[in-house]
């Protein structure tokens with residue numbers, strides 16, 4: 001399900017959505033919905049918040065959200081919230097700030113944010129904040145660019161960025177993710193990888209601090225990971241390409257304003273045109 | 289990926305509920321299975337979660353889990369799944385903060401670049417003195433006792449901003465200086481150092497009227513600046529030492545400004561700090577051009593604060 005979302009969104013960024021058959025795609029997405037209202041990664045699997053968000057994102061992309069029973073899906077999502085404000089990924093109780101993003105974003109798409117306890121969700125995200133301004137997967141967890149993206153975006157949807165985030169401290173930590181290669185890493189003293197071009201960069205954009213990294217150097221790094229024969233993008237130069245890194249590479253280039261690509265929204269990870277059509281609201285900070 | 293583990297859990301729920309020898313046997317088998325899965329893929333979120341789910345039933349030894357995860361972190365000392373698992377097991381056991389702190393000290397002394405261990409320290413230090421059964425020092429002054437009491441109540445309330453004791457900060461400054469003198473271009477210690485400076489500033493912010501706190505902070509900043517200047521004498525090309533120097537000058541500007549003329553520092557000293565901080569940030573724009581946008585921002589913050 002997530003793979004389909006990455007591929008479909010990548011094609012929209014490239015301005016070639018017609019390369020996928022909409023009717024077939026939507027029918028497959030709907031076939032993955034479970035009686036609980038949640039969506040599974042594929043027909044024979046169990047429902048999970050990760051795939052519920054991916055499914056709703058695909059439906060949003062193709063203007064087909066009216067196919068789902070919003071109240072039913074919202075009840076499934078809100079039912080996964082715990083007393084401390086966190087969200088479990090499914091009934092088995094794994095807790096991760098990624099699921100907070102999936103839940104708040106899904107509810108925003110369904111116009112049912114009021115189904116969850118948003119102030120409690122914000123409190124939980126605050127507990128996951130760290131000494132370096134970043135966020136981890138659970139309280140106590142080390143900062144990681146992927147979790148930084150999900151927490152910043154979730155707080156943006158909740159309208160609580162300014163309450164919880166120290167934008168100068170976090171912006172600085174993200175700027176230090178750019179390595180001499182021009183690419184970004186996800187944690188201090190780790191290797192650069194194209195996927196962080198989306199996770200670290202989108203958070204920086206939401207915080208209004210995109211100018212705190214070197215855009216030409218990052219652009220050159222992402223383009224250097226392109227396979228000029230097969231066309232996809234890999235994690236690092238000369239590695240094998242995949243749809244995951246192709247999407248995140250394109251999304252990063254789009255945020256950097258690369259010519260020929262449709263602009264992407266840093267919070268909702270969908271084309272800006274889709275976000276505008278759906279009138280989705282999110283808080284953004286500016287650099288004073 | 290999740291679905292296969294879901295089926296196993298569905299089958300295990302009644303067995304675990306029944307308890308007894310069979311439940312213990314089943315739990316042990318499940319741990320062996322997740323270990324095989326993790327050996328193939330150490331980043332499998334679903335396998336880690338399954339192991340936590342099994343362990344949470346308290347049918348097997350938690351101490352054995354600590355031993356296992358220490359072996360894992362010896363082989364891969366930044367594995368954040370491993371660190372998260374250690375915290376999970378430590379919480380279940382009610383592990384003393386002191387023992388966890390000692391573990392991070394060992395990991396850091398083995399490899400100063402272990403950012404995961406520095407991170408964990410930042411979580412442990414505010415809890416250090418709020419544990420029941422920690423005896424008060426014999427020469428406990430009233431102010432130290434009040435400080436400890438304030439810390440205990442704020443960490444109970446789950447506040448992340450609990451003050452770290454001055455004497456603890458001194459020990460941490462010493463440890464982290466070993467790190468950056470050994471590996472001046474490794475980010476790990478420097479980012480931790482910036483947090484320590486914030487902890488020192490927090491004492492003053494908690495008591496902005498206190499001249500004693502202000503003077504103490506000015507003293508800490510002066511010592512740290514001297515240390516970083518020593519490092520720059522040895523390693524003139526160290527960009528991280530320069531970043532820290534610029535940050536320190538900016539903090540000194542704030543503290544100096546608050547002293548006004550009354551503490552024997554004229555406005556001339558304050559203006560000099562301001563010029564020095566702005567110049568230090570400007571230098572960095574050339575030395576570390578990827579982050580020029582950040583340095584311009586920091587420089588303008590310095591300039592604005594001086595007006």
Ligand SMILES: [Zn+2]
Nearest residue numbers: 193194195235
């Ligand atoms: Zn990657």
